[in-house]
Amino acid sequence: MITGEQKPLEEIKGFLTNGRKVLVVGCGTCVTVCFAGGEKEAQILAASLRMSTKLGGDPKEVSDVTVQRQCEWEYLDVIEKEVQEADIIVSLACGIGVQAMAKHFPEKWVVPGLNTNFLGLPEEQGIWTEQCQACGDCILALTGGICPIARCAKQLLNGPCGGSENGLCEVKRVKKDGGIPVMETDARGRQRPVMEDVECAWHLIHERLSSLGKLDLLMEVQPPKDWSSSRDGGPRRIVREDLLLLDEG
Amino acid sequence: MSENHVFEPGILALCCHHCAYVAADLTGAMRLTYPPNLRIVRIPCSGKLDVIQTLGALERGLDGVMVAG
Numbered sequence: 001m002i003t004g005e006q007k008p009l010e011e012i013k014g015f016l017t018n019g020r021k022v023l024v025v026g027c028g029t030c031v032t033v034c035f036a037g038g039e040k041e042a043q044i045l046a047a048s049l050r051m052s053t054k055l056g057g058d059p060k061e062v063s064d065v066t067v068q069r070q071c072e073w074e075y076l077d078v079i080e081k082e083v084q085e086a087d088i089i090v091s092l093a094c095g096i097g098v099q100a101m102a103k104h105f106p107e108k109w110v111v112p113g114l115n116t117n118f119l120g121l122p123e124e125q126g127i128w129t130e131q132c133q134a135c136g137d138c139i140l141a142l143t144g145g146i147c148p149i150a151r152c153a154k155q156l157l158n159g160p161c162g163g164s165e166n167g168l169c170e171v172k173r174v175k176k177d178g179g180i181p182v183m184e185t186d187a188r189g190r191q192r193p194v195m196e197d198v199e200c201a202w203h204l205i206h207e208r209l210s211s212l213g214k215l216d217l218l219m220e221v222q223p224p225k226d227w228s229s230s231r232d233g234g235p236r237r238i239v240r241e242d243l244l245l246l247d248e249g
Numbered sequence: 250m251s252e253n254h255v256f257e258p259g260i261l262a263l264c265c266h267h268c269a270y271v272a273a274d275l276t277g278a279m280r281l282t283y284p285p286n287l288r289i290v291r292i293p294c295s296g297k298l299d300v301i302q303t304l305g306a307l308e309r310g311l312d313g314v315m316v317a318g
Contacts, residue, residue: 040299040300044304047305050308051308
């Protein structure tokens, strides 16, 4: 799924200076299941904005509505009336939904309420991890279902680098809680972010292929990856001629 | 604010039908009194309570919400 985290309230409030009527639009798909922009979050944000702007002396009329998916025109048609009545739309969808809203309602000012993060897996309750980078040329058949493109810091194709130690990558990750870095005080009394370990994807691949008796897959040397299917070719597009609606005329 | 200008927060008490509300009911049965700035609302189960309802209470001008269950 696409994962996201809500922006700080102050940042969202900063988007609302040029309007009085605000519509918070939730999305009922990916960002609902990662608890960032669904119906409940849209209602909470709307209530928070009403109270916060009132306390700030510039009260806004904030309402909310949630659609099944903000990235499909059909679902946006049903909120046409609510959108037309608002001055500013706060979209709680991923970046795709925000852009779909802006395109579908070209005369409306649409702002994002979320930061879209990555294509991830709900590893356990409250923890999402990045699994796929949408490179457009899947190699999971070679790597036992573990992606070195998304999960190796160097995106290596032929085994781990020298920085792999005891199954961990030498590159650490800033520990975050709700999108905010967790800080600690070092020996000199300075604040610094807490770093956490990251598993070495190639260690995981080796372990898995070993347990399945498929280590021979790693003997084949992989050539440099063709990145033209990824972002290197600019914004990508899929065209399926068989699905296009033909012009009856 | 009370008559002598002492801040008395308006509190909403959301009480579970099966336990806390029974205690509140007993208060009445025993002819005990509780402060008028406390409003008791019975809810089917405190587990059903959502943060949206508590925000609604604050938005309507109450100062605090107590969940009892």
